[in-house]
Amino acid sequence: MPFPSRAVIPRRPLAAFALAACLAACGGDPSAGDATSGARPARPNVLLVVADTLRADHLSTYGYRWRTSPRLDALAARGVVFTDCTAQASWTMPSMISLMTGQPVFNTLYRVPDGYPTLAERFAEAGWTTGAFVANSLLAEEAGFARGVDSWDVRLRNKPKWDAADVEARALAFLDAAAARDAPWFLWVHTMDTHTPYEPPSTPWRREPSALFDAAEQALVRDVLDGFEGEQRAALAAQIPELAEAVDLYDGEVAVVDAFVGRLLDALEARGFADDTYVVLVADHGETLFARREITSRAQQMQAWKARNGMPLHLEDLLKKEHDGTVYDELVRTPFVLAGPGVPAGRREDALVANIDVGPTLLGLCGLPSTLGAGRDLSAALLADAPVPDAPWATTSCQQALAARLPDGRKLVLPLLDVEHGFDTTPRVYDLRADPDERAPRLLDGDAAPDADLLDVLERLRRAPATGPFAAFSGAEADDETLERLKELGYVR
Numbered sequence: 001m002p003f004p005s006r007a008v009i010p011r012r013p014l015a016a017f018a019l020a021a022c023l024a025a026c027g028g029d030p031s032a033g034d035a036t037s038g039a040r041p042a043r044p045n046v047l048l049v050v051a052d053t054l055r056a057d058h059l060s061t062y063g064y065r066w067r068t069s070p071r072l073d074a075l076a077a078r079g080v081v082f083t084d085c086t087a088q089a090s091w092t093m094p095s096m097i098s099l100m101t102g103q104p105v106f107n108t109l110y111r112v113p114d115g116y117p118t119l120a121e122r123f124a125e126a127g128w129t130t131g132a133f134v135a136n137s138l139l140a141e142e143a144g145f146a147r148g149v150d151s152w153d154v155r156l157r158n159k160p161k162w163d164a165a166d167v168e169a170r171a172l173a174f175l176d177a178a179a180a181r182d183a184p185w186f187l188w189v190h191t192m193d194t195h196t197p198y199e200p201p202s203t204p205w206r207r208e209p210s211a212l213f214d215a216a217e218q219a220l221v222r223d224v225l226d227g228f229e230g231e232q233r234a235a236l237a238a239q240i241p242e243l244a245e246a247v248d249l250y251d252g253e254v255a256v257v258d259a260f261v262g263r264l265l266d267a268l269e270a271r272g273f274a275d276d277t278y279v280v281l282v283a284d285h286g287e288t289l290f291a292r293r294e295i296t297s298r299a300q301q302m303q304a305w306k307a308r309n310g311m312p313l314h315l316e317d318l319l320k321k322e323h324d325g326t327v328y329d330e331l332v333r334t335p336f337v338l339a340g341p342g343v344p345a346g347r348r349e350d351a352l353v354a355n356i357d358v359g360p361t362l363l364g365l366c367g368l369p370s371t372l373g374a375g376r377d378l379s380a381a382l383l384a385d386a387p388v389p390d391a392p393w394a395t396t397s398c399q400q401a402l403a404a405r406l407p408d409g410r411k412l413v414l415p416l417l418d419v420e421h422g423f424d425t426t427p428r429v430y431d432l433r434a435d436p437d438e439r440a441p442r443l444l445d446g447d448a449a450p451d452a453d454l455l456d457v458l459e460r461l462r463r464a465p466a467t468g469p470f471a472a473f474s475g476a477e478a479d480d481e482t483l484e485r486l487k488e489l490g491y492v493r
Contacts, residue, residue: 040342040383043184045277046123046362047264050099050188051257052092052136053195053323055286056085056335058254066205068254071262072337075279079339080347080382086394086405087285087355090331091324091491093138094397095284095355097470100145102359102373104395106402106464107474110482112144116469119359119372121148123186126368129178131185133170135162135192137485151177155192157485164191164260172267179271184366191260193253194287196322196490200252209244216439217291224293224318232313239315243290246321250289278340278365282358286331288320291437295325295400324491327403327413328438332396340365344385351388352407353378354395373469393457395464402461409433412444412454414461427458 056062059069061076062083088098094105101116112118120130131151139145139154146152151174155162171189178185193200210218221240225233261281268274293299294317302317323331336353339345342365356375364370364379381388390407397403403413411430428441444450444458465474478486 040365040367041276042367043127044341044366045178045184045273046128046186046366047268047277047279048119048186048188048358048362049261049264049279049281050096050190051194051281051283051335052190052192053285053287054254054257054283054335055194055289055330056283056333057330058251059258059335061337062335066207066251068251069258071258071265072281075261075265075281075339076337076346078345079279079337079343080349082336082338082349082351082353082388084350084405085282085334085336085353085355086396087283087332087334088396090285090327090396090398092136092284092489093143096139096145099282099284099355099358102356102375103469104354104356104374104464105470106395106397106461106468107470108399109470109473110143110478112147113470113473114144117372118144118147119362120186120188122359122363122368122372123366124148124150126366127183128366129181129183129185130187131171131174132188132190133167133174134188134190135167136190136195136489138482138489139190140482140485143482149188157481157488162192164193164256167191168260168263171264175267175271175273179273184276189264191257193256193260194250198246198249198253200249200256203248203252204255205248205251207244207248209240212244212247213290214437216437220293221290221315221319224315235312236315236318243315243319246316247289250287275341278338278343278362280336280338280358280362282336282355283334284355285323286334287323288326288328288330290316290319290321291330292320292326292328294318294320298325322490325398325400327396327398327401329411329432329436332403338382342383344382347385349388352390352394352405353388354391357391395461402464404457404461405432406453406457410454411438412457412461413441414458429454 058064059072060067061069061072061081087095088104089095094109097109097112098105100118101112103116120132124130130149132149134154137155137157141152141154153170167189171187174187225237228236268277299318303313306313334355336358356373357378359372360370360375360377361379363372364377370377376391378388394405400417401413401415403411405411409432411432413428415425427444429444430438430441444454465471
């Protein structure tokens with residue numbers, strides 16, 4: 001069955017927003033970067049941009065066919081793009097705990113554990129003025145994310161959603177104050193625009209499902225539809241264009257984040273900070289955007305609930321739109337773009353790296369002791385324009401699975417829950433070089449003679465929840481306020 005066109009369903013009117021106008025507003029020619037990033041200042045500034053739920057492969061900087069990120073393209077042209085960066089969890093709270101402490105996570109955590117210094121604390125102790133303006137209510141002060149931060153503001157639960165402009169206003173006030181001081185600064189800004197609900201002010205793209213979804217994704221949709229017959233199948237098939245509309249909206253939010261980054265770069269230039277500041281963009285995780293089936297137990301629960309309440313089933317109930325619950329690369333292979341004094345311009349770095357390397361690298365670039373958790377300081381290789389060494393492995397986790405990326409392109413996945421929860425716990429291996437979309441796993445337990453190195457990695461993964469840095473906090477429950485924040489953001493239903 002071919003994918004239907006969007007004429008099948010009504011679509012709300014789009015605001016007039018030509019693609020050319022969007023690119024002009026976002027500004028910048030990605031080829032216009034400096035040939036060199038210049039000499040390093042003694043005490044540089046750091047701007048850390050974390051874009052919540054931002055998929056690397058939906059950035060033109062990472063080869064996406066639609067030009068969603070012209071300002072980030074321009075930043076990349078004067079810095080380095082890490083093409084193989086792994087986030088340590090597929091949902092926000094553990095991923096951000098990992099990013100800010102440099103420690104891998106193998107357990108569900110709901111606050112930054114005491115005794116683990118954060119990146120902001122390290123900069124504050126060294127004399128940097130610190131600021132953080134965070135649109136995600138999970139990353140609250142009482143959860144430990146404000147430790148070491150002089151100027152702090154976070155969106156509170158049940159308050160209006162902050163968009164990029166809300167974060168920007170707070171960041172500009174911080175930069176204005178910083179311009180009047182004779183001290184370096186560290187600023188963390190955290191956007192939520194690419195997190196659901198996707199509500200961009202305009203949608204630059206309106207694409208057919210056949211243009212957005214590849215052959216494997218289209219086959220997945222057809223396979224899901226094959227589980228239904230008659231009118232129900234027809235009703236579900238008619239909703240396929242709505243999937244494309246959701247991706248259009250998501251990419252509209254990507255463009256919002258990109259423009260926000262561009263305005264921050266302009267603000268650095270206007271205040272005389274551009275030559276003395278390291279700018280880094282990363283994400284806590286990505287978004288599935290219908291590349292997978294919904295987790296079996298969740299889909300069954302939704303079907304049963306809708307049947308009890310006389311509500312029609314939706315195709316989005318059967319396909320996974322958001323994040324958490326899996327460790328596929330669309331969720332955990334995240335952007336990492338870095339530019340600043342001494343960083344080689346226009347470089348693409350293919351070494352295996354991880355989000356836990358971000359903090360130590362920023363500390364190293366600033367000439368500070370760069371030990372932060374288990375992360376690696378990549379600054380020496382960058383400043384020497386030398387190859388960055390591969391990490392021996394890059395781990396990631398969710399409540400349902402652990403995974404390890406290896407430098408040779410293999411990815412070992414260890415599911416944790418049993419078949420009653422809709423999971424087969426057989427360990428599996430993906431060859432990402434031959435199968436980048438993770439459609440053809442090899443079952444490790446079925447191998448007649450599995451590789452010894454994979455068995456070693458598997459054993460390390462199995463031990464990790466009980467032996468990892470946060471093992472003592474395994475099994476901790478979310479308090480009532482955290483639970484309400486999780487419900488507000490859709491993690492708990």
